Amino acid sequence: MQNINKYLNMLLVQQKTEILEIALNFKLFKLIEESINTVSMLSSKIKLDEHKTKILLDSLVFIELLEINEDKYFNTTISKQSFIYGTSSYCGDIFLHRKQLITYGKDMIKSILEDDIQLENNKTEKLWANASKLFLKQEQKNLISPIALNIIKNLKGFSSFDKMLDLGCASGIIGLEITKNHPTLKTTLFDYKEVTNIVKEHIKEYKLEKRVSILSGDIEKNDIGKNYDLIWCSNIFYFLKDKKDVIKKIYDALNPNGILVSCHVEIDTKNSLDENSFFYFLSLNLQGKDILKPMELSNIFEDIGFKSINSYTSFDTPMTPSQIHICRK
Numbered sequence: 315m316q317n318i319n320k321y322l323n324m325l326l327v328q329q330k331t332e333i334l335e336i337a338l339n340f341k342l343f344k345l346i347e348e349s350i351n352t353v354s355m356l357s358s359k360i361k362l363d364e365h366k367t368k369i370l371l372d373s374l375v376f377i378e379l380l381e382i383n384e385d386k387y388f389n390t391t392i393s394k395q396s397f398i399y400g401t402s403s404y405c406g407d408i409f410l411h412r413k414q415l416i417t418y419g420k421d422m423i424k425s426i427l428e429d430d431i432q433l434e435n436n437k438t439e440k441l442w443a444n445a446s447k448l449f450l451k452q453e454q455k456n457l458i459s460p461i462a463l464n465i466i467k468n469l470k471g472f473s474s475f476d477k478m479l480d481l482g483c484a485s486g487i488i489g490l491e492i493t494k495n496h497p498t499l500k501t502t503l504f505d506y507k508e509v510t511n512i513v514k515e516h517i518k519e520y521k522l523e524k525r526v527s528i529l530s531g532d533i534e535k536n537d538i539g540k541n542y543d544l545i546w547c548s549n550i551f552y553f554l555k556d557k558k559d560v561i562k563k564i565y566d567a568l569n570p571n572g573i574l575v576s577c578h579v580e581i582d583t584k585n586s587l588d589e590n591s592f593f594y595f596l597s598l599n600l601q602g603k604d605i606l607k608p609m610e611l612s613n614i615f616e617d618i619g620f621k622s623i624n625s626y627t628s629f630d631t632p633m634t635p636s637q638i639h640i641c642r643k
């Protein structure tokens with residue numbers, strides 16, 4: 315008889331995520347970095363009894379976020395890099411937000427058994443605007459921009475690009491980081507109005523008011539500008555009713571030889587390597603938003619008329635691998 319440990323072990327993941335959430339909310343890694351790093355010191359600082367504090371710390375050792383040496387706890391390289399509250403590379407809110415999404419997703423999953431639950435559209439814009447202030451800003455700055463920069467700096471002709479568009483920019487940080495890394499590039503950041511109100515603040519933070527402007531609206535209904543040498547477009551196609559229409563709009567907005575870089579999660583339901591992606595997108599999928607199938611985008615890019623399409627998988631994108639398509643007009 316085969317054992318069922320694979321399925322029983324799935325239940326343990328929840329304990330680990332709860333522990334990390336508690337540690338982040340206590341700003342525990344910051345305290346440890348400040349040498350408040352014994353059970354008794356931490357217990358009095360976070361006002362938790364010593365027995366429970368020790369359990370919390372030992373749990374974090376098991377998930378490799380802390381190390382113990384004699385009676386002192388120390389941050390590991392990864393917790394130093396990503397979980398010390400207040401540092402510029404802090405990614406704690408990304409974890410907390412995604413945990414919240416997954417928890418919210420549990421209700422969606424129940425819709426398999428119940429009537430349809432749908433997100434209202436006007437709420438969606440507000441949700442993206444709020445996410446753009448904090449977690450998406452952190453995620454774009456620390457996790458996606460380095461990948462985007464690496465792709466874009468290596469594009470032939472990058473130094474002579476004049477105009478770029480970041481379509482569905484959310485916090486706008488990806489477009490801002492690309493602009494910051496080019497001496498003269500002029501950039502348009504496009505998203506819903508409620509979202510671009512937040513983007514304005516980020517343009518000021520980067521002091522790029524002279525080179526970066528905003529266009530607001532609905533990608534499917536409104537003008538996205540023209541004469542772009544480069545269009546960056548990541549993680550937006552899942553939300554569109556007619557992808558082909560929008561991709562044609564992108565094509566028309568590019569200069570001859572202009573480049574579209576598309577970065578999205580594509581899921582092959584028959585490929586076990588896509589298991590995490592499938593489950594991450596499960597609640598969105600249940601809300602009626604299509605997951606992208608392999609080849610779906612590249613077929614559209616080809617149909618629309620892109621001359622060359624260079625595609626590969628990036629395993630560095632947060633949580634799930636993404637398919638990168640570099641398409642030249």
Ligand SMILES: C[S@@+](CC[C@H](N)C(=O)[O-])C[C@H]1O[C@@H](n2cnc3c(N)ncnc32)[C@H](O)[C@@H]1O
Binds near residue numbers: 484504509547550553
């Ligand atoms: C998942 S976020 C991706 C943000 C960013 N491109 C990234 O990769 O981090 C999706 C963004 O697309 C925007 N978006 C989705 N559908 C849109 C539409 N129809 N019109 C304008 N913006 C849209 C959302 O407001 C949100 O900011």
